[in-house]
Amino acid sequence: MPPPQSRAADSHHDEYERDEDDSGDAQEPLLPRFRFATASEGNKARRRRRWAERAALLASGALVVVGLVTVSAWMLSGGQRAGLAAAQVAPPSDGPASLATSSPPSRPSFAQQFLHNASFVNEGVVPFPSSLYSPVYRPRPLEHTLTTLSFASSPRCLERYIATGEVCSSFNGRWADEATRPKVDAIWTWVNGSSAELLTRWREAAAAEETRGRGRRLRRWLGRKVGALRRRLGEAAVARHFREHDELRFSVRSVLQSLGSATLSTLHLVVGDSPLCSPADRLLVDSGVPPLRGQQSVRAAQIPQWLDLPSVEFSEPSLGSPAQSPRLLVHPHSEVFKAGSTGDEVEARSWLQRVTPSFNSLAIESQLANIPSTAQVAVYLNDDFFLHRPFALADMASPLSGPVLRLQRDLLVRGVPPDDTHDDPEGEWRGLGYSAFLLDERFGKRARPYLVHVAKTVSLPVLREAQQVFLDALTRTAESRFRGRGPSEVQTLFLVSHYTIEKHREALLWSFLVARCDTDRSATYVSDERRALLAALGYNFDSPDADRRLVVNRPSRRSLLSLAEQHARVGLPNPRETTLDFSSHDGYAFFGLEGTGDIPVQPIWPSFRSDTTRAMSSSDPAPAVCTFDLTTCFGDAFLSPASDSVISVSETLARVAYKYPQCGDCLITLLVGKSGAAGLEAFLPADVDKEADEGRWDAELEASVQAVGLEETSWQAIDFSRGLEGTTGPSLRAKCAALIHRYSYTLGSSPAAFEAIRSGGDSLSSKLGGIDAAFVALNDDVASSSEGVLEDVDARMGAWFEKTWPVASPWERAEET
Template sequence: MSTTHPNWIHLPDTEAFPSYEKYTALVDQAYGLPDLVYIPLEEAVKDDVLHGWEAEWLVNVTYDAQRWGLFREPRIDFVYTWVNGSEKAFQDTKHPYELNSTLNDKEGAWISSHGENRYRDWDELKYSVRSVEKYAPFKNKIQVLVNSLGTAEANATKQVPTWLSGSAGNAFEVLAQEEYFEPDKKGCLATFNSISIENQLHNTNSRVDRLFALSDDMLLGRPHAASDLYSPLFGPLVAFKTNAYNTLHKPNEADAKRFGEKPWLIYTSWLLNRRFGARKRKGQAHFGHSLSRRITREAMQSFPGPELLSACSRFRGDFGFQLYTWFATFHYTIERHREALLWSYLIHRSDPDQDGYLSWDERQQVVKDLEEGLQNGSKSSFRARNFYHYSDILEDAGLEPPKVNLDILWTSMDGPAMIKDADCFAFDVNECLAPGFSAEDSYSHRDTPAFSTAAMLDRVARQQPECGDCLVKILLHKVAKGFGPLLPNANAQPKAYQTVLKALMRYQYVISEPDGLFVMVTDAEQVETTLIKRLVTKKKKVGQLCLNDDVSSTDDSDVLALQSTMKALFEGLLPDASQFEAKEEIG
């Protein structure tokens, strides 16, 4: 391959391969956009629809199946990022962009070392699709996100799995980047960076909102229910590692050079801290991710500059840092649920005259609410623990209970996740809400700026998040179940009440400990002894399996041995072809 910069980058653009001028213009635009914006709750939920049962559910954690009927099982899309880096057409397409990258060096070291294993194909996608067809009967359709192949000098073609049947139909879609990237970001194409692709995958077209995002190295290992991923009563299941991030200062060059996903976690932590307040936030588990297209879109739009720059990151490290979709979306969802409760209580319920300030009488009511909650705070079993009853509640509503992810750690119906370990016995309204909050004197007039509901909301939601955590936790302890103590008055404040109901339903979530096995694959012997022996010979079952390519050997015999062993593993686990495989491939 040539080591000189390609001339075609400066030729007239096509949809799959836009001109370099468009690309640089978007990069310049990204640096001019704000890092973050606040999307009002009213704006976020304006198109959401309530069906009538949500009020009773959110107030009392009760679903009346006789009145509202049994739920139908939700349908969920399975969306893959996939590339066959071994294909010469892909290498030829990628190489000019590598040459033009700021990461390229005169010696060509970056090009030769930046990730053969990141693009190598072991045919994992074929077997992962088999696992979905076998173990996920609630599947709506499968979408595979691929690169276009070619250059601006030729018509682009999609990279398509060789085993795929030509009659797969609408249930299996292969989508090139230009088919789902947002119109105002298509000038960033082409990209060879899975993080950039993940920033845009929520734009894939579907009749359903819910999707389960996977890499091609992830497989389902045994039968799943939809509720292993999502339910309409509790929302999506999310899972986290033990490592947490709390970036208080702008990340630097040393942070950008950290191993693996740490640069994106550190950077996205910094963005989340500025938006929602500083706190430790755990990194997401390395398995498939249950997402809402509309909430992921909202989360990405909340960070306009980073989102656009991330979309234009053709290779990992182009601009040092990127907005990390999973980490951002999961924690955005969790924080917005908490923010909705604080907004509901301070902006609406506590300010019945809606003048934007808390008068002495209104402040007294807040103190009374807190005193009632504190009386029950020492009773560890006072609040019902809905996470213990997740399966039973779903069954009563006509939904199949989970089969794989049985270890439920928390649900948003138990309150914001942050309140679980919050120590609130020293909570002080004068420190957390406003100076002089509990005093009536000549210096504490109701229109004092400190008593502005907006000022107090920003204080507890963002400036002192531990105060917001405790405010919610104490107020929830007024009742054994539900969010009643924080909701607007349904009769006196009907519009706000509806907005809050929509927000609490929109930002629901469940935190679970997934039944999964993550393996960094290094060689054939490892696969034989730790995977084939366990999963095929001894028939041990695991809910989800992720086989990450960590092969360092470049010896052809080592790679071929591993390829053969991987096929033996896959065939041992999933020998039956899916409906999407070509007949000659099956034969």
């Protein structure tokens, strides 16, 4: 999906064209992606249509000019000079801001003063100094995910949970009090596309006038134009601008109503921003004000006009912890866009100037990892996504089982190298194919299910980890200001969701093949280690006549049933609108998704739930689900007791996991079956330390963050024999448990409705009134340019919005009557 737009800036890129000479420069006109593509019309007719559309945009966006001039006047007032001076004292941020500072800033910036100035009315912009944020990318240290954070102070309980599926009794009722439960963030991206060209033209006009030394004349001209616009548009235009495009307002209401304030921590709104004046143009900054640190410029962040300014917080590096939650935090692109290609501040600022403001949803999403947040989980929504029923925390994520991912099993995405793609550059499949290609390069080639087109849950620590791994690809995506302009653009939410699934698979195989079976950590398998590894699979290493094809029967598991019981024990409500179809506690989600010669196609997600319709006995074994071919998966040298070949641990893992992915899939299922009805015991190394020193468990050890294989984007280049080194802290077994649980997830399905709004009338009211789903997505596909039709659509959607979510959020300004 492209970034949320107003109706004039319709979001369906594949229905629009661009000027061929539109190069993507920061000073380019910003309208081309809103122009209808009509192959049959001539150049003159096309130009007439474009000018008509521009006139409409000028009318609908005129108040942005009003806002800019109002901001300018406010900045020129003597009473605000202290705020400008205060902004120079604070040094620029060195990286993502932390929301956990011990105290609020001693002196608020002029952006904060602006928001709390009672005399100012929201005209859609907030000014801030361009030097407020550093555009240099600086990765955070790895952080605990929601699942590992929940067990951070108890590695013993974490190890037990992963090994056996049992939760320690000390966790009974842990989250029974609503106030103690984990909270989630919500993230929206929003760009006021209808005002984009106005902002650009205004900046260009200001620069041109300054070049000719006509600053005072420009101010007088702007004053006359603004006065004329106000007289012509009148108060009715204010109301219309305030009410016309309210999807975001009601999306926010829907999240508050569905999840509740007890579940939400921070609501993040990522918005576009533009220079209020160029570095060379000082027309709107009083000459008596000293230069700002860094660049001598002020930027204006665009915000929805329905926001009540004093209730909104503008994200700043020195911003203190909130007094209460949830809160609404506004992030300009200047804060979240980071130059991953350079560590030089000057080069990074030049990069930022080239790539912002961005009107490409893929570019904006590529930078979401840079949002300052202390939460472990976030729900990401487009502004036309809504939550339509009450949800529990476990509908989105659980501290026991990780984020809930919603995948469309019958719609598969295959990797496409960027040089081979023929998909529409503005459609979503080009980005999906490229993202799947990146996953193929890192985790082996396979088809991957499409993410259901609803609000998406993402682990923020895993999002930041994936950003570190795929930094180059994400930075290139950020450089494409308009969708389809770059040579390759990542679908970030698709990438990170599948990265989570593949990293869990890798963690399982690494724990068994490396941590458990390379007992001397020599990075090679000696004969005894190979013998023990094969014995764990049920193969006799010393029997030359043993069958080298191991038939793996369907495991009988109760992980999903146990999860429901465990939620009750620890005091967490179970999901209200989600059916959990698969838990990563049962292995790999894509087992049998397509099928191979050794793995038949599985019709459903591999939950492996016990079959209650018939008795299971030794005479009635479970059906076979795959065949593990030892020769293919390990090679002849590995299987020969007399072999003196040096068998590399890393090469063995790469062969099993990625060169022959069916081997890794079947091996995981085999070991899941050997782990019993719950838990993943067969993957974990023996705890030698515990057997030698029971007293070690009397004192709890803080669990540390565990990860392996982050250094490369290609599986062929990674040394998998490395990882989890160190002799201090929890045992290797506990570290493996933390590694596995870091990437835990569940697959869920919920009632969802995707409605395309193509026309108004009673049929639209009937369509909206008939929606009965937990997740709702509304796409504005109205093709008519008739003002009557558009007003009718607005009125009917507005009536449905108000009826469905009548309670205003705490950040809405009172609507004038």
